[in-house]
Amino acid sequence: xxxxxxxxxxxxxxxxxxxxxxxxxxxxxxxxxxxxxxxxxxxxxxxxxxxxxxxxxxxxxxxxxxxxxxxxxxxxxxxxxxxxxxxxxxxxxxxxxxxxxxxxxxxxxxxxxxxxxxxxxxxxxxxxxxxxxxxxxxxxxxxxxxxxxxxxxxxxxxxxxxxxxxxxxxxxxxxxxxxxxxxxxxxxxxxxxxxxxxxxxxxxxxxxxxxxxxxxxxxxxxxxxxxxxxxxxxxxxxxxxxxxxxxxxxxxxxxxxxxxxxxxxxxxxxxxxxxxxxxxxxxxxxxxxxxxxxxxxxxxxxxxxxxxxxxxxxxxxxxxxxxxxxxxxxxxxxxxxxxxxxxxxxxxxxxxxxxxxxxxxxxxxxxxxxxxxxxxxxxxxxxxxxxxxxxxxxxxxxxxxxxxxxxxxxxxxxxxxxxxxxxxxxxxxxxxxxxxxxxxxxxxx
Amino acid sequence: xxxxxxxxxxxxxxxxxxxxxxxxxxxxxxxxxxxxxxxxxxxxxxxxxxxxxxxxxxxxxxxxxxxxxxxxxxxxxxxxxxxxxxxxxxxxxxxxxxxxxxxxxxxxxxxxxxxxxxxxxxxxxxxxxxxxxxxxxxxxxxxxxxxxxxxxxxxxxxxxxxxxxxxxxxxxxxxxxxxxxxxxxxxxxxxxxxxxxxxxxxxxxxxxxxxxxxxxxxxxxxxxxxxxxxxxxxxxxxxxxxxxxxxxxxxxxxxxxxxxxxxxxxxxxxxxxxxxxxxxxxxxxxxxxxxxxxxxxxxxxxxxxxxxxxxxxxxxxxxxxxxxxxxxxxxxxxxxxxxxxxxxxxxxxxxxxxxxxxxxxxxxxxxxxxxxxxxxxxxxxxxxxxxxxxxxxxxxxxxxxxxxxxxxxxxxxxxxxxxxxxxxxxxxxxxxxxxxxxxxxxxxx
Numbered sequence: 001x002x003x004x005x006x007x008x009x010x011x012x013x014x015x016x017x018x019x020x021x022x023x024x025x026x027x028x029x030x031x032x033x034x035x036x037x038x039x040x041x042x043x044x045x046x047x048x049x050x051x052x053x054x055x056x057x058x059x060x061x062x063x064x065x066x067x068x069x070x071x072x073x074x075x076x077x078x079x080x081x082x083x084x085x086x087x088x089x090x091x092x093x094x095x096x097x098x099x100x101x102x103x104x105x106x107x108x109x110x111x112x113x114x115x116x117x118x119x120x121x122x123x124x125x126x127x128x129x130x131x132x133x134x135x136x137x138x139x140x141x142x143x144x145x146x147x148x149x150x151x152x153x154x155x156x157x158x159x160x161x162x163x164x165x166x167x168x169x170x171x172x173x174x175x176x177x178x179x180x181x182x183x184x185x186x187x188x189x190x191x192x193x194x195x196x197x198x199x200x201x202x203x204x205x206x207x208x209x210x211x212x213x214x215x216x217x218x219x220x221x222x223x224x225x226x227x228x229x230x231x232x233x234x235x236x237x238x239x240x241x242x243x244x245x246x247x248x249x250x251x252x253x254x255x256x257x258x259x260x261x262x263x264x265x266x267x268x269x270x271x272x273x274x275x276x277x278x279x280x281x282x283x284x285x286x287x288x289x290x291x292x293x294x295x296x297x298x299x300x301x302x303x304x305x306x307x308x309x310x311x312x313x314x315x316x317x318x319x320x321x322x323x324x325x326x327x328x329x330x331x332x333x334x335x336x337x338x339x340x341x342x343x344x345x346x347x348x349x350x351x352x353x354x355x356x357x358x359x360x361x362x363x364x365x366x367x368x369x370x371x372x373x374x375x376x377x378x379x380x381x382x383x384x385x386x387x388x389x390x391x392x393x394x395x396x397x398x399x400x401x402x403x404x405x406x407x408x409x410x411x412x413x414x415x416x417x418x419x420x421x422x423x424x425x426x427x428x429x430x431x432x433x434x435x436x437x438x439x440x441x442x443x444x445x
Numbered sequence: 446x447x448x449x450x451x452x453x454x455x456x457x458x459x460x461x462x463x464x465x466x467x468x469x470x471x472x473x474x475x476x477x478x479x480x481x482x483x484x485x486x487x488x489x490x491x492x493x494x495x496x497x498x499x500x501x502x503x504x505x506x507x508x509x510x511x512x513x514x515x516x517x518x519x520x521x522x523x524x525x526x527x528x529x530x531x532x533x534x535x536x537x538x539x540x541x542x543x544x545x546x547x548x549x550x551x552x553x554x555x556x557x558x559x560x561x562x563x564x565x566x567x568x569x570x571x572x573x574x575x576x577x578x579x580x581x582x583x584x585x586x587x588x589x590x591x592x593x594x595x596x597x598x599x600x601x602x603x604x605x606x607x608x609x610x611x612x613x614x615x616x617x618x619x620x621x622x623x624x625x626x627x628x629x630x631x632x633x634x635x636x637x638x639x640x641x642x643x644x645x646x647x648x649x650x651x652x653x654x655x656x657x658x659x660x661x662x663x664x665x666x667x668x669x670x671x672x673x674x675x676x677x678x679x680x681x682x683x684x685x686x687x688x689x690x691x692x693x694x695x696x697x698x699x700x701x702x703x704x705x706x707x708x709x710x711x712x713x714x715x716x717x718x719x720x721x722x723x724x725x726x727x728x729x730x731x732x733x734x735x736x737x738x739x740x741x742x743x744x745x746x747x748x749x750x751x752x753x754x755x756x757x758x759x760x761x762x763x764x765x766x767x768x769x770x771x772x773x774x775x776x777x778x779x780x781x782x783x784x785x786x787x788x789x790x791x792x793x794x795x796x797x798x799x800x801x802x803x804x805x806x807x808x809x810x811x812x813x814x815x816x817x818x819x820x821x822x823x824x825x826x827x828x829x830x831x832x833x834x835x836x837x838x839x840x841x842x843x844x845x846x847x848x849x850x851x852x853x854x855x856x857x858x859x860x861x862x863x864x865x866x867x868x869x870x871x872x873x874x875x876x877x878x879x880x881x882x883x884x885x886x887x888x889x890x
Contacts, residue, residue, distance in 0.1 A: 017782060021805055105827045111816060113826055120838045121808075202838040221666050223839050244861035251863035337462060352887035359856050360886060363462055363566075371556060371859030380864065381558055381855070382550045382877035393565045393647040394668050395840040398855045410826070410843045411804050414816030416689035418696035419825065432827035441805065442797035 002193040008149060009200035011180040012122045016147035020119045022176025024096040027143055030171045031092035034139065035085050037170035038163075042080045045166070048158035049075040049131070056155050065155060072129040073156055084135050087385075091139040094384045097402045098145050104435040107412075108428060114411045114439035119145035120202045123405065124194050126216060127207035128153035134163050137205065138182055140385055142171075144405035149201065151185045151194055153208075160184060195220035203405075205388060210315070225400065227391040229315050229341035230260030232373045235332040235358065237349035238269040242276050244370060245348040246283055249321075251372040252346070254287050258317045260389060261344045261376040265312060265322040267332045273325045274300055280323065289319045296325035312339040329354055333361045340364060342391050344376040344398075365391055365398035411439050447638040453594060454645035456625040457567045461592035465564045467621025469541040472588055475616045476537035479584065480530050482615035483608075487525045490611070493603035494520040494576065501600050510600060517574040518601055529580050532830075536584040539829045542847045543590050549880040552857075553873060559856045559884035564590035565647045568850065569639050571661060572652035573598035579608050582650065583627055585830055587616075589850035594646065596630045596639055598653075605629060640665035648850075650833060655760070670849065672836040674760050674786035675705030677818045680777040680803065682794035683714040687721050689815060690793040691728055694766075696817040697791070699732050703762045705834060706789045706821040710757060710767040712777045718770045719745055725768065734764045741770035757784040774799055778806045785809060787836050789821035789843075810836055810843035856884050 038045070056073055059065040100117040107113055123146045127133040134150055141148040152160035164184025171177045185194070194201065198221040206213045206226050214228045234252055236245040252263035268276050277293075277300045284291055292307035311322045312335070326332045336345050346368035347358040355369045366376040376399060378386025383401030390397050396404040421428045483490070501518055504510040545562040552558055568591045572578040579595055586593040597605040609629030616622045630639070639646065643666040651658045651671050659673045679697055681690045697708035713721050722738075722745045729736055737752035756767045757780070771777045781790050791813035792803040800814045811821040821844060823831025828846030835842050841849040866873045 017806065017808055107820070107825065107827065111820075223668060241861070247861060247863055251865045255863075255865050255868075355858075356886035360466055361462065364854065366855040366857060368857040369859060371857050371862045372864050374864035375552070375556075375857060375859075375862070376855070380552065380867070380875065382552065382875065393852050395852075397852050407838050407840075407842050409809065410811040410821070412811060412813040412816050412820060413800075414814060414820075416686070416692060417816045417820070418692055418700075419817050419819035420696045420700050422825070423700075430825065430827065441801035 002196070005149075005185065005190060005193045006197060006200060008180075008183045008185070009122055009197055012147035012149060012183060013200065015178040015181040016119060016121045016145070018178035019142070019147060019176070019181050020098065020145040022145070026174070026176030027096070027145070028092045030142060030174050030177045031088055031139055033170045033174060034135075034167050035088040035092075037166045038080065038085055038088065038135070041166050042077060044162050045080060045159065046075060046077070048162040049073070051158045052156050059155070069129045069155070073131065073159070075131060075159065079132070084132050087132070087136055088139050091143050091385050094143060094402055097143070097406050101438040102408055104437045104439065106433040106435050107430050108417070109431070111412070111414045111417045112435065112437070114437070115408050116411055116439050117406045118409050120405055120407050122147050122149070122201050124149045124151070124197075124201040124204045124222065125207065126151045126191055126194065126204065126212070128209070128212055129156060130207070131156050131159040131163055133207045134160055134184070135167070136385070137207065137387075138167055140387055140402060140405065142181065144402050146405055147181045149183045149185060149194060151190055157186060161186065192219065195222065198222045207388070223392070223395070225390050225392065225396070225404065226388050227260060227341065227343055230262070230343045231264050231313060231315050231339060231341040232261055232344045232346075233265050233267055233336050233340055234263050234346045234348060234373065235267040235326075235329075235336070236269060236272060236276055237329065237347055237351065237354050238271040239351035239354060240269070240272060240276075240348040241350055242272060242279060245276065246279055248346065248348055248370070248372050249280055250283050250287060252374055253284070253289055253321050254319070255372070255374045257319050259374065261373045262317070263321065263373050264314065264316055265324060265339070267324050267326050267335060268297065269329075269332075270296070270325050270327055273297065277301060277323060277325070284321060287319075289321050292320065292322045294324040297323045315341075329357060333358060337363050343389070344368065344373045346371060346373050365389070447641070450594075450630065450635060450638045451642060451645060453625075453628045453630070454567055454642055457592035457594060457628060458645065460623040460626040461564060461566045461590070463623035464587070464592060464621070464626050465543065465590040467590070471619070471621030472541070472590070473537045475587060475619050475622045476533055476584055478615045478619060479612050480533040480537075482611045483525065483530055483533065483580070486611050487522060489607050490525060490604065491520060491522070493607040494518070496603045497601050504600070514574045514600070518576065518604070520576060520604065524577070529577050532577070532581055533584050536588050536830050539588060539847055542588070542851050546883040547853055549882045549884065551878040551880050552875050553862070554876070555860045556862045557858050557880065557882070559882070560853050561856055561884050562851045563854050565850055565852050567592050567594070567646050569594045569596070569642070569646040569649045569667065570652065571596045571636060571639065571649065571657070573654070573657055574601060575652070576601050576604040576608055578652045579605055579629070580612070581830070582652065582832075583612055585832055585847060585850065587626065589847050591850055592626045594628045594630060594639060596635055602631060606631065637664065640667065643667045652833070668837070668840070670835050670837065670841070670845065671833050672705060672786065672788055675707070675788045676710070676758060676760050676784060676786040677706055677708050677789045677791075678710050678712055678781050678785055679708050679791045679793060679818065680712040680771075680774075680781070681714060681717060681721055682774065682792055682796065682799050683716040684796035684799060685714070685717060685721075685793040686795055687717060687724060690721065691724055693791065693793055693815070693817050694725055695728050695732060697819055698729070698734055698766050699764070700817070700819045702764050704819070706818045707762070708766065708818050709759065709761055710769060710784070712769050712771050712780060713742065714777075715741070715770050715772055718742065722746060722768060722770070729766060732764075734766050737765065737767045739769040742768045760786075774802060778803060782808050788834070789813065789818045791816060791818050810834070
């Protein structure tokens, strides 16, 4: 089994090198072929999905699957047409991320260096329940010239198998598209087998709940792009416009409470706590959000649920919000840097000095001023299709678009240049002049 | 012990957040203070180094240390002045990498997004023998706003301890520079303790031989910036100018044979093998390089050492070169992609189509046309001070300058914007207009 997966990654590596050299029209033609195949074979997809749903309903009745997970598994004609097929075509519509010259330098006369974007290589994707994730990530990988190994949850095995077959068959034999660029793995034991292949797989992307992500991060040496937690804060400063603050906290909590960029704790400056805490209490009560108060805020509202220390590091993913009064900006920043997950943090203030200090001092992928944490998202940030949101401190951070699936190579063009000429007596000097040139294969080539 | 190191990384994390907010003049003043302290305390450094050298000589006599390692340990007045002190000042002279706006986008009226470079956070550095590596990497980390834990080899413990003290004392109390930005760890057991802290340390940089690098890569989940091998090739194409090829192979092999970017195997197109193989044989014999021939090249030269399959994946780091005849460009590319370490690969040809194909199809950090592999180096590439050379496929690849110690954060400025306004009926539309604006803290702040 593990050997099969190793063999699959080997063919994926070779495929990735071929795929990287296709042209933009090749990649986009392959994406359109996938969209058409999904449309024309939607009956097969729905039949497979119905089989999975039947098994899932039984497991749901036995309490072995959650309702939320089962809900996410279900496909319909509408979902295939509106979410999956439109998604594939929108990936095709994204700008081509491959072959961009990021920098160019003349090292010396006739010796020019270019830094050019290239695909990472082989991406492993581990996802649960949502079969649409399979299509989304496969198309993002193709558009970025990466080969991909996909491993879905066993609860969706029939749907995933059919979707994988459709994508493979739709792209088979197309110009520029190698066989084996896409592997859909099935057996249950394979997750750890994938995670062990740190010499073959360049990047793992998990798509699923916190538990899955944490499991993956804890069990592999392959870099994992993603985030385990989204413990996000809104800090309502002494100089906040409290109407703005109220509207932003409401949006950040209730727009989509189970999203990673939903707010979990609101921090309130003590000078405005007497006014703002009752205000947020009323707004949240009307919205159906329950509150957990620290001692100072509980004092203000008189009665309510007391927060414990665990609340500061809990991602509720639910209509629950913790409230804490702080003595000032510094305490807010310290609290966020200690308990936050470095995901998305917002300050509400009309004071520019406070805003600047917060934006600089808070250590997070996204720092916001007078805006809802819910904006931290690839589509809203204008990145196009979203690969995920990363709280890593290397490669990419925050919402990640196609650029996150790229690395670069250096291309150096010379005419017989040797390094020895730039050393010792009579050494030639480097010019190191920044160029504004784009690397292209030599014309006529 | 492990708890001490965990505590040290915790203070380093806090220090990194303070350090990141210093100003360029703070960082540069700290670097100059370090340079001055090293100059004025060079007697202490030399005394400590003499003690290490005495112990090392005894171990050398017992065969427990290699001559090369002992040579690299030794400091002198000249080395301190010329290499270490000048190195510190050259880092100070590098452009400030922090706070650059990499991209800016208007999401909607009054809602502006900036992607701004920030330090990674906490860097762990593990190095052996060269005490100058301690100073170099500490100064690169300071300049890039990163806190750093340094762990040198026990053979240099006295020198490293004194150097660490000098750097800590020189920067203590300076404006913008927190205590604890630099930790020099001593005890022998600590390497694994560092490697286990994947929740505390963001990046490990190894400085030392292949064995050290491979050990580190195999024993940590922390991302490691570096390369284990440098198996580099020069491919002499059918359309090569053989004089150029000869000069380039000579430089790539002999300029510094123990460097990672030295060539290990030369691949020769069969059409030019009868002419080029004897030529390279003569040039290498004159330079004192011994050759290992594949069957076809051995046939041409008549007698010599036969290469075995192991030679294709051996990094000699020595005056040894393997020679292999290939049937064409495709075989050369396949050989390189299979046996190379994705470090630096060069084609020698006057044919533009061959050059373009090679530069695109070879999967390596640096791909070169008509130039020596020895150019793959941070200084020669114009990156300034070099952090290392990476064969990773994430974050940074090839020679890495200060930019490799940076990541970014997103800064979003709004005026009460909420995500709910951009959904449903009457949804506001995002403008997603690319701006040419630089993020600065609000003026007056």
